[in-house]
Amino acid sequence: MSEAARALLHRLERLRTSVAALVAARSADDPTAGDPLRGLYISPETATRIVNAPAPQLPAPDGPFTPEPGDRLTAVAAGFGLTVLDELILLAALAPDVDRRFEQLYGYLNDDVGRRRASVALALELAGTGSYDPVARGRLHPAAPLVDGGLIVVEDEDRPLPGRALRVPERVVAHLLGDDTLDGQLGDARVELLAPVPGDESATADGLAARIAHSPRPVAVHLRERRAGSGADAVTAALRGAGRPVLHHRPERAEAATARLLLREARLRGAGTAVVVELPQDQPGPYVRELAAGDVTVVFAGTEPYDPGWAPDAGLLALEDTAAETAPLAAWSEELPSYEGDLADAVGPYRLGAGQVRRAARGARALAGFEGVPVGLGHVQKSARLLSAPLLDKHARRVRPAVGFGDLVLPDEPLALLHELAGRARHRDRVLGEWRLRTGGGRGRGVVALFAGDSGTGKTLAAEVVAGELGLDLYVVDLSSVVDKYVGETEKNLERIFSEADRTDSVLLFDEADAVFGKRSEVKSSHDRYANLESAYLLQRLEAFDGIAVLTTNLRANIDEAFTRRLDLVVDFPFPDVELRATLWRACLAGVPQEAGLEAELDACAKEFELAGGAVRSAAVTAGYLAAGRGSPVTAEDVRTGARREYVKSGRLVPGVGAAWTP
The missing domain is CATH 3.40.50.300 (P-loop containing nucleotide triphosphate hydrolases)
Incomplete structure (x- = not known):
């Protein structure tokens, strides 16, 4: 059993004492305490007892509470700004999720065997107050830390507040029991948890990223990037190098619900946790307003300029990304120390940030390892091209170069x-x-x-x-x-x-x-x-x-x-001269089976037919098809036929023929 689970069970045992006292107080003057159908109906005697009963007054547990080692509820209270009353409400709400004995006890205290979670009235009563206390009711307001922070969900909206049930999300319960697994809903939303890498000095080389990582207080920053991902990667590397975990979000759509989950996850993990977001371009205002809470370091990175209307009261710092101002050759050299050749020449065309360079280098090493050869130019180019491939297919046709x-x-x-x-x-x-x-x-x-x-x-x-x-x-x-x-x-x-x-x-x-x-x-x-x-x-x-x-x-x-x-x-x-045309003919037919003596015919065609390179290639293709149809090598007549057809296509007179030649 983890220290966190042991500490939480210790708290719940203390709560069970309070629940037992409340059960004893209720059953002492309850004429239906022994009725097996209690909670399924309300008898006249029960109604009379409820009318004449005084307001419940149960004191909070006596004496100060000293948390055990590993107690996470104290850290959560600090991270979310909870009061002592909030802690007691949260503990009462999560008890059935950890110890199922509380389900039966809560069913009895709620006078309803089907309602086995703590109601608002029951949780406040166990905390030493009641639903008549406006301050206590305010702790369950939508803007209060418990609800706004996502620690408690107040269900049953159609009921009056005292009778509404309290539910603690499973991620919060799991965290308090010592589970640090990332919230599954965030995993589906393309959120990645990156562990700190303390001592990585290369990750803090960029001045702006280092200042964000080492800021003495949480900051909210909008970082305008020259290239998508470059600034986000640099800040992420700097934060991890400074020993801070990072929640890196690449959303397809900026949704406020996801922002609330991110904020809760960051607060659960502690004050050093930062959030880095690669903002999409589709109206991120509600998302930014939700996430820029002020108590968590948040970096919004994107190529779009900052809009003050996104979060006018959040105090965001609008900064320009400087990570892409210089070529990250040092990062390439560090990742590929054994590269043979001019590395600067190989990576010069790629404008990648430091983090993207590391991913591209890892891909190049993996590809070379798969082939069982040292990392070469082709591995670097293929890996880098995959990271920087544009999304232009709607307006442009992609050509994967196959010539040199x-x-x-x-x-x-x-x-x-x-x-x-x-x-x-x-x-x-x-x-x-x-x-x-x-x-x-x-x-x-x-x-x-x-x-x-x-x-x-x-x-x-x-x-x-x-x-x-x-x-x-x-x-x-x-x-x-x-x-x-x-x-x-x-x-x-x-x-x-x-x-x-x-x-x-x-x-x-x-x-x-x-x-x-x-x-x-x-x-x-x-x-x-x-x-x-x-x-x-x-x-x-x-x-x-x-x-x-x-x-x-x-x-x-x-x-x-x-x-x-x-x-x-x-x-x-320029239009090719005779010498260039002869070279073009030979280059186009270099891989084609040819009859003996065709070289002289190619020189003659170069002199007789004034064709550009594209026309020469088309003529060579025609000659190839004619030869393939016969099942024999390309002949001089095949070449001349192809050249004549190119002349006819352009409406020109065929050399040596009085009129346009017709094949």
Whole structure:
């Protein structure tokens, strides 16, 4: 038996003495005391006795009570601000939940064998007062600590207060008996109990998080994060490093009922327990008001700005998250000390907080252990990508990159610019953050590039290559789900995309970007004015963008010059010359069985047919299907047939033929 259970039973034995005295007093002048049907009906004699009986006066137990070691009721009273009267009421209410003998005794004292819990009148009588005492009745008011704190539930709302039953939730009874298991209702609500990790100095590195963790008194803080979860993770780590348990809540919806359960759990566990909440975006006002009680350290973290209307009287501190201002390379190095290679280069594209880094590193180690190999670049990228995957599927199509720079056939200049684009994405935190090369005006740390060139020159492929090089997913924005005929809806859809891309790690691709990033025009009608408003919104949003975006266009001249000024890089994709076209043909057919002497034919096709890379690939696919249909290797005629069909598709004259060739 635990010390807590032993101490509680000692208290209940003391209560049983009071109950026995009350039973003796009731039965002494009760003519129906021996009636086996007592409590099932009220006889005239019983009614007369009730009318003539004086008001009950039972003194409280004599002498001061000295709690035994492990007594949790005293600690609960301190944590919830209970009075001595509150303690006695709580003890009387929970007695049947621990010792079933009280059920029968309470049934007798309630004059109803079916009512085996303490009524309000009975609990107050056992506490030495009665339901005639306004102060005693006030201890069961909805705003009183016993009820408001969730320690007691006053049932039977249709009855008068003295006859209402008192119930103690099972979580409270279990805690008083020594059970520290998390409330099952909180587990269902996505609450995690995190034990303290004292002595973890790395967890308290961030100054703001350390100040919250070591505050001499409970504080309520709203922490606005640059990235979802980064600030919450930093504060959680700091609190645990300071030796404090943390209740970490990631609610799908912010409900006041869950906040009350959280507050009760924190108070039951003691003054050092803190609550860290990753706030959702759906009207968290009632939740915040309920949880910001002032006697428990509570940190509300979220990307949305603080709204004073949430809890105007709570005295919340509105602070900005500083944990994401610098790249957490130290946390990566600490978690992966044996990583072979340039760790800074591998993790540069990921903007994760310290806590997220630790989870990603654990995932990378587990994945490498499963494969039986040392932790490598692929393990780190896969684990980090899972933590930072955006939720853009409604407005964008996800592409898991499966190509690299070896698959690109481009001149040296655009190839070098693509490498520079990947480098900018990796090192932006160092250059714009540590080296302070970011301009003012609220400009973000985003990397935005424009890929310009004719159709089929490799712009989309290049975006996929850059994403694959960075270990990120590519999201191709679906313009049909973004552009809306109603005024203002297009901007709302774009804002959802930009906001999600800001908070997570991915490469955003706006294919055919001139549809939304086109030039502004002179206002001649209301349509022109609203179109210009859309462009103005995009100009402002690009300034504050924190993610990685690629715009592609076939006509660079259609892009507004104001957008061009905000671009980090402009990469021109030239139409391939003869040498590049020959290389493209060989690259597309590299894995295909070929007849002898096909190399010379590929050089001839490169000279005769002026095709871009996309058209060359389509022609190679056609040649492959023709060969597969015959069950033989690809021949020169297959290649020429594919090239001619691409000419016909574009409406061009086939070389060596007087008119458009028809297959």
